[in-house]
Amino acid sequence: MGSGPQAAKIDFSGLDPASPGSKGWAEVRAQVVDALVSYGWFEAVYDKVRPELKESLFGSAMKELFGLPLDAKLRNISDKPFHGYLGQIPYLSYESLAVAQPHDPHAVKDFADILWPQGRPANICETVSSFSKLLAELDQMVHRMVLESFGAEKHYEPHMKTNKLLLRLSEYPAQLQGDGEKKIGLVPHRDKNTLAIICQNQVDGLEMETKDGQWVLALPSSTSFIVIAGDTLRAWTNGRIYSPLHSINVGGNVTRYSTILFSMPEDDLVIEPMPELVDESHPSLFKPYAYPDYVGFCMSEEGMKAKNQLDAYCGVAAES
Numbered sequence: 346m347g348s349g350p351q352a353a354k355i356d357f358s359g360l361d362p363a364s365p366g367s368k369g370w371a372e373v374r375a376q377v378v379d380a381l382v383s384y385g386w387f388e389a390v391y392d393k394v395r396p397e398l399k400e401s402l403f404g405s406a407m408k409e410l411f412g413l414p415l416d417a418k419l420r421n422i423s424d425k426p427f428h429g430y431l432g433q434i435p436y437l438s439y440e441s442l443a444v445a446q447p448h449d450p451h452a453v454k455d456f457a458d459i460l461w462p463q464g465r466p467a468n469i470c471e472t473v474s475s476f477s478k479l480l481a482e483l484d485q486m487v488h489r490m491v492l493e494s495f496g497a498e499k500h501y502e503p504h505m506k507t508n509k510l511l512l513r514l515s516e517y518p519a520q521l522q523g524d525g526e527k528k529i530g531l532v533p534h535r536d537k538n539t540l541a542i543i544c545q546n547q548v549d550g551l552e553m554e555t556k557d558g559q560w561v562l563a564l565p566s567s568t569s570f571i572v573i574a575g576d577t578l579r580a581w582t583n584g585r586i587y588s589p590l591h592s593i594n595v596g597g598n599v600t601r602y603s604t605i606l607f608s609m610p611e612d613d614l615v616i617e618p619m620p621e622l623v624d625e626s627h628p629s630l631f632k633p634y635a636y637p638d639y640v641g642f643c644m645s646e647e648g649m650k651a652k653n654q655l656d657a658y659c660g661v662a663a664e665s
């Protein structure tokens with residue numbers, strides 16, 4: 346595994362989701378779509394998240410959260426799969442908490458009250474919700490750019506109405522024995538959702554696979570985020586956008602913290618290639634499906650064995 350080639354580094358400074366088409370928008374849009382088609386991910390420079398906000402997230406909030414006793418963290422549950430605490434998996438150096446709709450201050454307060462019934466640390470809710478709000482704007486911009494560039498901007502408002510957010514707060518603990526060996530944080534996987542926006546505490550570990558099978562370490566700067574396309578975006582764009590395999594490997598004596606803002610369609614939406622991307626020379630590659638059914642398939646024995654889960658679940662070619 347090497348440190349290059351890196352995917353594109355794309356500067357979103359000065360852009361605003363409320364002003365699509367403003368100066369610089371079309372250039373950034375072209376770079377975004379080019380990167381998502383070629384690699385399925387890119388590095389976004391996004392200076393709306395100020396260093397002080399990142400510091401209160403990684404310098405205190407994450408430490409407060411993961412310093413809680415296990416029984417408190419285990420109260421972070423949900424009736425939806427992958428919407429609550431993950432951890433205690435014997436072969437993974439990984440623990441993670443999840444907040445649904447994290448840009449909504451009430452949702453974050455409910456999350457914190459469950460973890461700290463006797464009173465939560467000062468500022469933790471404001472930190473999480475204001476950070477998520479800014480990243481939600483980046484999610485909106487990328488969504489809009491993708492739809493515009495495929496001539497499908499009329500789907501933007503309906504997509505946004507049914508777009509759900511989940512913030513995952515993850516810890517990959519330092520390796521105390523310090524034998525220098527890498528430990529697995531997360532095994533190679535493709536995200537099932539639409540987009541993921543990753544921020545880390547300047548401890549690397551996220552590895553991305555290129556289409557031709559090379560593994561590359563993602564090296565975001567202190568002002569940038571890694572944006573990854575998931576299988577939902579691949580399905581909507583009829584396979585034009587790629588959803589890359591990625592994994593986490595950690596080592597060394599510093600804990601890696603990351604936050605991942607996932608966007609995903611609401612449960613009862615039918616996902617299928619957008620009609621603008623289907624024609625005689627681009628027949629539909631995927632049959633219609635609902636997101637929770639696909640997540641269920643991915644957790645099944647058959648799904649876990651599949652080399653490419655989306656193709657195995659609803660790929661048209663898989664039928665013949």
Ligand SMILES: O=C(O)CCC(=O)C(=O)O
Pocket residue numbers: 513515531536543545551591592593603604605
């Ligand atoms: O922690 C990270 O940097 C990314 C984690 C990831 O790929 C995931 O949670 O799906």
Ligand SMILES: [Fe+2]
Pocket residue numbers: 534535536541591
């Ligand atoms: Fe992932």
